[in-house]
Amino acid sequence: MTAYEKPSLDIGAVKRLLEQRSRIEAEDIAPVSGGNLSSVFFFKQGGKEFVIRFSDLAGSYDRERYISRLLASQGVPYPRVLDDGKLGSLSYSISEKLEGGMLADVPEEQRGGLMPDLVKHISAMNRVDVSSTRGYGWLDGSGGGTYETWEQFAADVYKEEQNGTFWENWTELYHTTFLEKDVFEECYARLMAYAPYNAPHRHFVHNDCHAWNLLTDGRTITGIIDANCIYGDFLIDLSIAESAIPGHDVIQAFRDYQERQGIAMPHFKERLLGARHYKGLDGLRFYAKMGWRPAYDYLRGFLLNLTS
Incomplete structure (x- = not known):
């Protein structure tokens, strides 16, 4: 069994997805180090900062929207999920970017x-x-x-x-x-x-x-x-x-x-x-x-x- 490799995406593919879904230019797209199972990018859109994650594992983000609502509603500083979907065989999830x-x-x-x-x-x-x-x-x-x-x-x-x-x-x-x-x-x-x-x-x-x-x-x-x-x-x-x-x-x-x-x-x-x-x-x-x-x-x- 070979070591697991998380999905690999270039910034151009991320930019096209973001702009197709919102019709707003995506800026300052940057890959984030860390994350063993997801490929993660920071980006700006409409003057605000966000995070997008990509995974090829089944059901990767199915629970994320529920979790973010549960924790944020009870005062836990957890990022709110704003959108999710599919890019080919990959799942993606977009959330607000917290400070720090x-x-x-x-x-x-x-x-x-x-x-x-x-x-x-x-x-x-x-x-x-x-x-x-x-x-x-x-x-x-x-x-x-x-x-x-x-x-x-x-x-x-x-x-x-x-x-x-x-x-x-x-x-x-x-x-x-x-x-x-x-x-x-x-x-x-x-x-x-x-x-x-x-x-x-x-x-x-x-x-x-x-x-x-x-x-x-x-x-x-x-x-x-x-x-x-x-x-x-x-x-x-x-x-x-x-x-x-x-x-x-x-x-x-x-x-x-x-x-x-x-x-x-x-x-x-x-x-x-x-x-x-x-x-x-x-x-x-x-x-x-x-x-x-x-x-x-x-x-x-x-x-x-x-x-x-």
């Missing part, structure tokens, strides 16, 4: 002052009202979860048959890359052992809340972007965001904030272990598919050294 650049581009030694805002915004996102919806795991187009239980979702994410998805035939990675079956199966067994602790907790989870999906102007967190969202335990987002500000105990900062808000977190240790294994497994096979050996080796060591 990626947190990942801020020098690590300068990120500490952003901790309060990071905690506040991620916590607000995890606490949006989802009481009108049901289900766990991936959201469907109407905002419902697609699985009845967390355990069902967690098992399905890592099943061998993944037809028509990014992970189709993913177990070939055991034979074609450095992905180790014994390590993966050990971590999967731990995930399912901790799953009952995560199962009772149902929140909106961004599911990809790393420093490349957090925006900042250097003083505050100005936005959260590119949710790969699910319904599940919000500790999943903490397990990802903990690496966003190196040298600081992000997890403890979240715990302190939740305590001040009067939010109980029963079985915290077990739930965090479940969250780390859920995201860690995805990271192992993703790094293997992309051919990123140093990242794989680091994550492998981290997961195997986790203790109850």
Whole structure:
């Protein structure tokens, strides 16, 4: 299995699409670094700034409009989706451009002052009202979860048959890359052992809340972007965001904030272990598919050294 390559488009093709759909000249079109699954461009039109994303994966942006409305309506700084459609075999989504650049581009030694805002915004996102919806795991187009239980979702994410998805035939990675079956199966067994602790907790989870999906102007967190969202335990987002500000105990900062808000977190240790294994497994096979050996080796060591 070869490494996945996101779609490649030239600026001319992007410009033609934008001008055909609105009849307004598109200016300052520029590709954006980052984004492993989508090709992303910034552009200006009518004096305003926007973002357009392209993907060749089925259903890439089906949920994005619902998510943007849900989060923006409850005060989470998430970009509003303005339009979506098809360009040949590719799907595209156009959204407003929020202020700021990626947190990942801020020098690590300068990120500490952003901790309060990071905690506040991620916590607000995890606490949006989802009481009108049901289900766990991936959201469907109407905002419902697609699985009845967390355990069902967690098992399905890592099943061998993944037809028509990014992970189709993913177990070939055991034979074609450095992905180790014994390590993966050990971590999967731990995930399912901790799953009952995560199962009772149902929140909106961004599911990809790393420093490349957090925006900042250097003083505050100005936005959260590119949710790969699910319904599940919000500790999943903490397990990802903990690496966003190196040298600081992000997890403890979240715990302190939740305590001040009067939010109980029963079985915290077990739930965090479940969250780390859920995201860690995805990271192992993703790094293997992309051919990123140093990242794989680091994550492998981290997961195997986790203790109850």
